[in-house]
Amino acid sequence: MTRFPRLLLLDRDGVLNEDRPASVRHRDDLALIPEAIAALAAYSRSxxxxxxxxxxxxxxxxxxSKAEFCAIQTKLITAIAAAGGRLVSVHIAPDARDGLSDRRKPGPGMLLEAMRQHRVSPAExxxxxxxxxxxxxAQAAAVAFRLVLTGKGRASAIARPELPAFATLAEALADLGASA
Structure with missing residues (x-):
């Protein structure tokens, strides 16, 4: 990975918003992590x-429903825009866990799709x-990865202690030249 990646890929639940045990099923369930939204906005403004x-x-x-899911996504995108940031694309794998495809993580499909769309290499x-x-x-797509300790992050760090871990999204982005 270059020091300043051309493409930053972010997971949603547990990174930008609080991870809910029963998932985010209604727009009112979407509890954003303000510091994460600010960090994303600062990075995208760069x-x-x-x-x-x-x-x-x-x-x-x-x-x-698809309509409610769109309302949830709209709430997220609106909050990012209000903070001065933007997403260049959104990639969603709607597969149920028992209907795994290569798009659904841990498959690399969405990551590869985003890199193709934005014409960047895994190294970027x-x-x-x-x-x-x-x-x-990330490993399957040959992309650099950073773990945040929000959401499932603490349990993930215990399961995979070799992963580079950061307390927050802002900390994970700090050495990339963007701060909130």
């Missing part, structure tokens, strides 16, 4: 591309997530 890559099996299992890409499946997807 002129670098940020894309979201998120498993959302609640769609595949029918636990949330960094993925930040909170789960072991995020780390496995």
């Amino acid at each position: 002129g670098r591309a940020v894309a979201l890559v998120t498993n959302q099996g609640i769609l595949g299992r029918g636990h949330v 890409t960094l993925f930040i997530g909170d789960a072991v499946t995020d780390a496995e997807a």
